[in-house]
Amino acid sequence: MASIKDITLGQYYPTESVIHRLDPRVKLVVTLGYILSLFLITTVPGYLLAALFLILWTGLSRVPLRFMLRGMKAVFLLLVLTIVFNLFLTPGEVLFRFWKLSVTREGLRTASLMATRLVFLIVGSSVMTFTTTPNHLTDGMESLMHPLKRLHFPVHEIAMMMSIALRFIPILMEETDKIMKAQMARGADFESGGIIRRAKNLVPLLVPLFISAFRRANDLAIAMEARCYRGGAGRTKMKPLIYQTRDLVAYGLLLLYLVLSVVIGRDLLHLQNLLTGVLAWRI
Amino acid sequence: MTLEFDHVNCIYDAETNQPVKALSDVSLTIGGGEFIGLIGHTGSGKSTLMQHANGLLKPTGGRILADGTDIWSRDYDRRSLRARVGLVFQYPEHQLFETDVLTDVCFGPKNLGKSAKDAEALAKEALEQVGIDKSQFALSPFELSGGQKRRVAIAGVLSMQPEILILDEPTAGLDPRGRKEILSLVKRLHREKGITVVLVSHSMEDVARFADRILVMDHGALLLNESPASIFSRRETLQQIGLNIPETLLLLDELRRAGLGTDDPAMPLTPEDTAEVILSWLQ
Ligand SMILES: Nc1ncnc2c1ncn2[C@@H]1O[C@H](COP(=O)(O)OP(=O)(O)OP(=O)(O)O)[C@@H](O)[C@H]1O
Ligand SMILES: [Mg+2]
Numbered sequence: 001m002a003s004i005k006d007i008t009l010g011q012y013y014p015t016e017s018v019i020h021r022l023d024p025r026v027k028l029v030v031t032l033g034y035i036l037s038l039f040l041i042t043t044v045p046g047y048l049l050a051a052l053f054l055i056l057w058t059g060l061s062r063v064p065l066r067f068m069l070r071g072m073k074a075v076f077l078l079l080v081l082t083i084v085f086n087l088f089l090t091p092g093e094v095l096f097r098f099w100k101l102s103v104t105r106e107g108l109r110t111a112s113l114m115a116t117r118l119v120f121l122i123v124g125s126s127v128m129t130f131t132t133t134p135n136h137l138t139d140g141m142e143s144l145m146h147p148l149k150r151l152h153f154p155v156h157e158i159a160m161m162m163s164i165a166l167r168f169i170p171i172l173m174e175e176t177d178k179i180m181k182a183q184m185a186r187g188a189d190f191e192s193g194g195i196i197r198r199a200k201n202l203v204p205l206l207v208p209l210f211i212s213a214f215r216r217a218n219d220l221a222i223a224m225e226a227r228c229y230r231g232g233a234g235r236t237k238m239k240p241l242i243y244q245t246r247d248l249v250a251y252g253l254l255l256l257y258l259v260l261s262v263v264i265g266r267d268l269l270h271l272q273n274l275l276t277g278v279l280a281w282r283i
Numbered sequence: 284m285t286l287e288f289d290h291v292n293c294i295y296d297a298e299t300n301q302p303v304k305a306l307s308d309v310s311l312t313i314g315g316g317e318f319i320g321l322i323g324h325t326g327s328g329k330s331t332l333m334q335h336a337n338g339l340l341k342p343t344g345g346r347i348l349a350d351g352t353d354i355w356s357r358d359y360d361r362r363s364l365r366a367r368v369g370l371v372f373q374y375p376e377h378q379l380f381e382t383d384v385l386t387d388v389c390f391g392p393k394n395l396g397k398s399a400k401d402a403e404a405l406a407k408e409a410l411e412q413v414g415i416d417k418s419q420f421a422l423s424p425f426e427l428s429g430g431q432k433r434r435v436a437i438a439g440v441l442s443m444q445p446e447i448l449i450l451d452e453p454t455a456g457l458d459p460r461g462r463k464e465i466l467s468l469v470k471r472l473h474r475e476k477g478i479t480v481v482l483v484s485h486s487m488e489d490v491a492r493f494a495d496r497i498l499v500m501d502h503g504a505l506l507l508n509e510s511p512a513s514i515f516s517r518r519e520t521l522q523q524i525g526l527n528i529p530e531t532l533l534l535l536d537e538l539r540r541a542g543l544g545t546d547d548p549a550m551p552l553t554p555e556d557t558a559e560v561i562l563s564w565l566q
Pocket of ligand 2: 329330331373451
C-alpha cells in the first residue's frame with residue numbers, strides 16, 4: 001500500500017508563500033518560459049543564470065528540498081541513462097579509456113549539460129504542481145487557452161474533464177487502497193509471484209474498482225445535471241482569476257530572465273545563425 | 284485465540300507536512316469468545332484500529348500480539364493471521380468481483396490453499412449460515428439486493444473460518460429490516476459458533492443489545508473499556524464526546540424525571556424489556 005502513496009500525482013504541498021499566491025496563469029507561463037530557456041541556453045554562464053532562477057523560484061516557494069527531490073526518484077533511471085549514453089557514445093577527443101569504452105571531452109560536456117538540463121527541467125516544473133492545487137491549475141489552463149474558443153476548440157469542456165479527472169485521482173487511490181485491503185483480508189496476495197500470476201491476482205482488485213468508478217461517474221453526472229450543468233456557455237466563475245501586482249512583477253521578471261538567457265546563454269554566433277535563419281524563413 | 288494491543292500508535296501520512304494521528308496509545312485485549320462492541324464518533328479511529336488487528340496496517344508505535352507473538356516480528360505469517368481474524372469491511376459488498384455468488388465466497392478459502400472441493404464445501408456452509416438460499420448460489424452477485432449482497436460478502440469472510448470476527452459497521456446504509464437481519468445474524472454466529480465478535484458501530488442501540496463489553500473510542504484514544512452497565516452509567520462522559528446512552532435508557536430517565544417509576548437501576552436494552560419495566564412501574 002505504501003506503493004500507492006508513493007505516486008505523487010497532483011502533489012500539492014500546502015503552505016504559505018509568494019509562489020503559492022501567484023496567479024496560476026503566471027505559474028504556467030513561467031514554467032513554460034523556463035523550459036523554453038533551458039532549450040535555448042548553451043553556455044556555462046547561461047546555465048548559471050538558469051540555476052540562479054531555479055534557486056529563487058524554489059526558495060520562494062518554501063517547499064522543503066526533500067519533497068522536490070522525492071519527485072526526482074521516479075526519473076532517476078532516465079537521468080542515469082542520459083548520463084551514461086552521452087558520456088560513452090559521443091565521438092570526439094578521447095580523454096581516457098575504460099575497458100572497451102572511451103570517454104571524450106565532448107561526451108563529458110554533453111553528459112553534464114544534459115543532466116543539468118534534465119534536473120532543472122524537472123525541479124523547475126514541479127514547483128508549479130507543488131504550489132498550485134489541481135483545480136487552480138485547470139482554471140489557469142482554461143483561461144490561457146480561452147482564445148482557442150474562437151476556433152471552436154472545446155476549451156471549457158476539456159478543462160472540466162481535466163478537473164474531474166484530477167479530482168478523482170485521490171478518490172480512486174483511496175478506493176484502490178480500501179479494496180486491496182478488503183481482498184487481503186480474504187487472503188489475497190498482491191505482492192508475490194511471477195508477472196502472469198500477479199496480473200491474474202489483480203482481477204479481484206480491478207473488477208470492483210471499475211464498478212466503483214462507473215458508479216461514481218454516474219452519480220456525479222446525475223448530481224451535475226440536477227444542478228442544471230449544461231456546459232460552458234454563459235457560465236461565470238465564482239472565483240475569477242484576476243491579476244495582482246505581484247503577478248505583473250512576476251511576468252516582468254520572467255521577461256527579463258528570458259532576455260538575459262538569450263544574451264548570456266547563447267553564443268552570439270548561434271544567435272546570428274538563428275536570426276538569419278528566421279529572416280530567411282520570413283522571406 | 285487472543286489478540287493483544289500493546290500501546291499501539293498510528294500516524295497516517297507521517298512523512299508529509301500534515302500527519303494525522305489516528306491512534307494514540309491504545310492497549311486492549313480481544314478474545315475469549317466475547318461479544319465486543321466498538322463505538323465512537325466519525326473519525327475516532329475505529330476502522331484504523333480494526334485494520335491493525337489482522338495486520339493490514341502496521342502500527343507506527345507499540346506492538347500487536349496474537350497469542351503472545353508479535354505479528355510484525357520477522358517470518359510471522361500474516362496471511363494465515365488474516366484467516367483467523369476475519370475482517371468484514373464497511374460496505375463489504377463493494378469487494379464482490381466473481382461471476383457467481385458461490386465462486387466469490389470460495390475466494391478466501393482458495394487463497395488459504397484449500398482444494399477446490401474443500402473451498403466449495405466451506406463456501407456452501409458459510410452461505411447457509413448467512414441465510415443465502417441454494418437457488419441463489421449461481422446468480423451473479425450484482426443481481427442480488429443490497430442486504431443479500433452484504434450477507435454474501437460476510438460469507439466471504441466466514442468461509443475462512445475465523446476465530447475472531449470483526450465487522451466494521453455492518454448495518455451502514457441498510458433499511459431497518461436489513462439492519463435487524465444482519466444484527467441477528469451476527470448474534471447467531473456468536474452464539475452458535477462460539478467465535479469472538481467485534482461489532483463496530485455508530486449506534487449505541489445496536490451495540491448495547493448484544494455486547495458483553497463495550498469499547499469507546501475518542502480522537503484516536505481508547506476512552507472506555509467496560510461492561511455495558513458501567514458504560515451507561517456515565518451519561519455525561521458519553522455526551523461530552525458526542526455519543527449518548529441507548530434510547531431505551533433515555534426514555535426511562537425521562538420518565539423518572541417526570542416522577543414516574545422508581546430509582547431501581549434497571550437497564551433494559553431492548554424495546555420489549557423496556558416496556559416490561561414501564562409496565563411494572565405502572566402496576
Ligand atoms: N488512509 C488514510 N490516510 C490518511 N488518513 C486517514 C486514512 N484513513 C483514515 N484516516 C484518518 O484517520 C482518522 C481515523 O479514521 P478512521 O477511518 O479510523 O475513523 P472511524 O472511527 O472508522 O470513522 P467512521 O466512523 O467515519 O468510519 C480520521 O481522522 C481519518 O481522516
Ligand atoms: Mg470507519
